[in-house]
Amino acid sequence: MNKADIYKIRDDFPILSREVFGNPLVYLDNAATTQKPQCVIDKITKMYCLENANVHRGVHFLSQAATDEHEASRRTVQKFINAASSNEIVFTRGATESINLVASSFCRKFCKEGDEILITAMEHHSNIVPWQMQCDYYGLKLKVAPINADGELLTDELSRMITPRTRLVSVTHVSNVLGTINPVDKIVKLSHAQNVPVLIDAAQSVQHCRVDVQQLDCDFLVFSSHKIYGPTGVGVLYGKERWLNDLPPYQGGGEMIESVSFDKTTFNSLPFKFEAGTPDFVGTAALAAALDYLTLIGIDKIAAYEHELLQYATEKLLSIPGLRIIGNAGEKSSVISFLVDGIHPYDIGTLLDKMGIAVRTGHHCAEPLMHELGIEGTVRASFAFYNTKEEADKLVKGVERIVKMFRNVKR
Structure with a gap:
């Protein structure tokens, strides 16, 4: 799917046009629940x-x-x-x-x-x-x-x-x-x-x-x-x-x-x-x-686009110093869980929300897995076929801004 296709699809989802705290909504909590097209x-x-x-x-x-x-x-x-x-x-x-x-x-x-x-x-x-x-x-x-x-x-x-x-x-x-x-x-x-x-x-x-x-x-x-x-x-x-x-x-x-x-x-x-x-x-x-x-859209087209988006977002997030991704399987779907050194996931999620970016934080109803990994929780960004690379960029810039903010506070 090309960029024009994605933006046409986005028009089918009324909630994606709203603002949160004065910012365009960037909805990256799709693993928790997806938004609904107008036909539904x-x-x-x-x-x-x-x-x-x-x-x-x-x-x-x-x-x-x-x-x-x-x-x-x-x-x-x-x-x-x-x-x-x-x-x-x-x-x-x-x-x-x-x-x-x-x-x-x-x-x-x-x-x-x-x-x-x-x-x-x-x-x-x-x-x-x-x-x-x-x-x-x-x-x-x-x-x-x-x-x-x-x-x-x-x-x-x-x-x-x-x-x-x-x-x-x-x-x-x-x-x-x-x-x-x-x-x-x-x-x-x-x-x-x-x-x-x-x-x-x-x-x-x-x-x-x-x-x-x-x-x-x-x-x-x-x-x-x-x-x-x-x-x-x-x-x-x-x-x-x-x-x-x-x-x-x-x-x-x-x-x-x-x-x-x-x-x-x-x-x-x-x-x-x-x-x-x-x-x-x-x-x-x-x-x-x-x-x-x-x-009608085609599940294979959706899969291919989401894989491309996942790779793009993963590469961009890994450029942030101190950020590590939890879960690096060779075969992955549209989820990126991550941690940033010295910053609690809840703080990252709360501050991203103020920028209009919706992610999930915590153990994601998988506490035994968190114990297995030796962590308390993660920040999770999960993608759908209506998400865009521009939204992935906003996520990256948001996390970079938060990292810079915490570093300035520690100084």
Whole structure:
């Protein structure tokens, strides 16, 4: 994509035209949440204005219209990640709930005391805590595959850590702190060679690169709407149909039932077995609008441009004396975490904010990783396809200004 393409894309995102503290907004907190294009905002408005009715439960026109939108959205997700069937797409409230669903249902059905769950040292809390909770409840063991000094997963070590007691491997596709792109295709093959299923946390990858679940052959995959230009409160769980059929329901209530009596309840077919209660059909329709928008631009074009932007920003930031980047994997996505000698990340984030530059500071919901790295937190700049090299330059100049300010104070 050329410069004109990027600025045309920026016009699709209303919030990017606003100012913060008298400065044009430079939004570099995309790993936390992405901004929304006008087509997504319009879809939300349209649904509430013209098609607001409970889905699946009414014979009237509005209910049918809302149901059609909701199920069309499921097919859009199916196509976007190339699932074999729309029955393999379960809507949740986010990647976090998707992992909790699998952790709860999988461990209830397939795990017993002494069994093992294998994760990695770079996981987000959402891919740690749900497994810890199940480990505490069922007496399981949580094992953690190590990383090297550059923030790359030691896949050979991960393979050696799989034992006859390993029931599932759950791994992030892209680290939200390091930007490391894990070789999930290799991890799936290594795990399947030992008859162990794999869950992939794709919350930080589906918006940046092409994800094909059939090609990956993963058993489960999760992501969140709000990180891929859709609304908050909506998530996706992909699961191979045979696994979803075998798992017990996660929650009980309306929609997930076939029939109910005071003596016994029978459960609905897929995917509704896992979708208790009224779904956020407005949110799913808006997510579909976001996916259609990305498809129109081209996910491969987005990936190529973001890689170029990441390299540009990395080179510029490394020119600042005392700045070091945390996470130097050979394969990285659109995240730069960094520290500057003698300056607390919170101070950098606060001062950048006064310049209109939005970054994230802290442990980024990855405290165990920070302990592994021997640090308390970082400054994280995360990029999207609507960011520009000019914005990267503003970030660099902002950090340079902060460094100069602190040096003058110390003198």
